Amino acid sequence: MITFLQILFIGFLVGTALKSFQIRTSWAGSFLQAIVVVLLFLMGISIGSNSEIVSSLLNLGALAFLIAVLSILMSALLAILLKKITSRFL
Amino acid sequence: MRGTFIFCMAFFFGIGGALYFSDFFVYFDVSRFIPMALYPMIFFLGIDFARDFKIAYFLKLRNLVFPLITIVGTLMAGMFMGMLWPGISFLEGMMVSAGFGYASLSSLILEAEMGAQMGALALLSNVFRELFTLLFSGQMARYLGGVAPMLSAGSNSMDTCLASILKASGREWLAPSIVHGFILTLLVPILLSVLIFFVE
Numbered sequence: 001m002i003t004f005l006q007i008l009f010i011g012f013l014v015g016t017a018l019k020s021f022q023i024r025t026s027w028a029g030s031f032l033q034a035i036v037v038v039l040l041f042l043m044g045i046s047i048g049s050n051s052e053i054v055s056s057l058l059n060l061g062a063l064a065f066l067i068a069v070l071s072i073l074m075s076a077l078l079a080i081l082l083k084k085i086t087s088r089f090l
Numbered sequence: 091m092r093g094t095f096i097f098c099m100a101f102f103f104g105i106g107g108a109l110y111f112s113d114f115f116v117y118f119d120v121s122r123f124i125p126m127a128l129y130p131m132i133f134f135l136g137i138d139f140a141r142d143f144k145i146a147y148f149l150k151l152r153n154l155v156f157p158l159i160t161i162v163g164t165l166m167a168g169m170f171m172g173m174l175w176p177g178i179s180f181l182e183g184m185m186v187s188a189g190f191g192y193a194s195l196s197s198l199i200l201e202a203e204m205g206a207q208m209g210a211l212a213l214l215s216n217v218f219r220e221l222f223t224l225l226f227s228g229q230m231a232r233y234l235g236g237v238a239p240m241l242s243a244g245s246n247s248m249d250t251c252l253a254s255i256l257k258a259s260g261r262e263w264l265a266p267s268i269v270h271g272f273i274l275t276l277l278v279p280i281l282l283s284v285l286i287f288f289v290e
Contacts, residue, residue: 004279007129011136019140028137035131036194037100042120044104047206049115064214067171071187075163075241076234
């Protein structure tokens with residue numbers, strides 16, 4: 001898994017170099033989106049052909065919903081708490 | 091938002107196609123193509139990072155506190171749900187929440203490393219997070235304080251959710267939002283690598 005970080009860093013260096021030579025890199029974002037669309041389509045296929053996951057999709061959706069809502073609320077409450085303790089940063 | 095809509099459509103078309111042509115895809119496992127394409131994807135993500143990087147934004151200490159709040163709050167929520175919900179461990183709950191709203195990247199990494207169920211969970215959870223931010227940032231700013239929409243957006247606070255954050259909280263949140271989104275987006279692959287390392 002450490003290779004992820006190496007590749008990310010190499011990409012960042014290449015991007016910085018291209019930027020310093022005034023070469024436009026805005027195409028990288030659109031290219032990224034195209035790759036992601038294809039990959040998510042493949043991911044949908046692999047999930048749809050797994051009958052165990054299809055039958056528990058509602059259950060997974062409920063858990064996903066709860067994690068999302070709780071993440072938002074806990075971050076916001078933490079910010080409020082921190083503001084109560086110290087008003088320097090927020 | 092248009093991007094996220096297209097991502098979701100691609101995902102659900104995939105599910106629909108697999109259900110419709112179920113005889114074919116039982117013998118032909120497409121999920122083995124995903125890890126191959128992850129590396130070019132992360133490379134282009136790095137190039138994309140370099141485009142937005144402005145060093146001056148990162149020199150203000152105040153801007154660096156907000157990502158920390160989001161990280162702690164989000165990971166705590168994931169851990170909490172992972173312990174409560176039957177069937178997933180607290181580490182898996184943390185992995186799902188560690189997408190910080192970046193649905194495409196986190197779901198694809200988790201699909202490749204942890205299996206299809208975790209991928210589906212991460213995609214749904216992070217899309218919900220982005221959707222709530224876009225829909226309810228006004229209410230969040232009113233009831234939870236001006237910082238709340240940015241924390242809620244997670245890694246989307248520098249691109250898709252930026253407009254609604256600024257509309258809900260005010261223009262002065264521009265620099266904090268960009269730093270917040272940048273740091274969290276960068277942290278998604280890093281944190282996921284660390285958490286997957288702990289599981290294995």
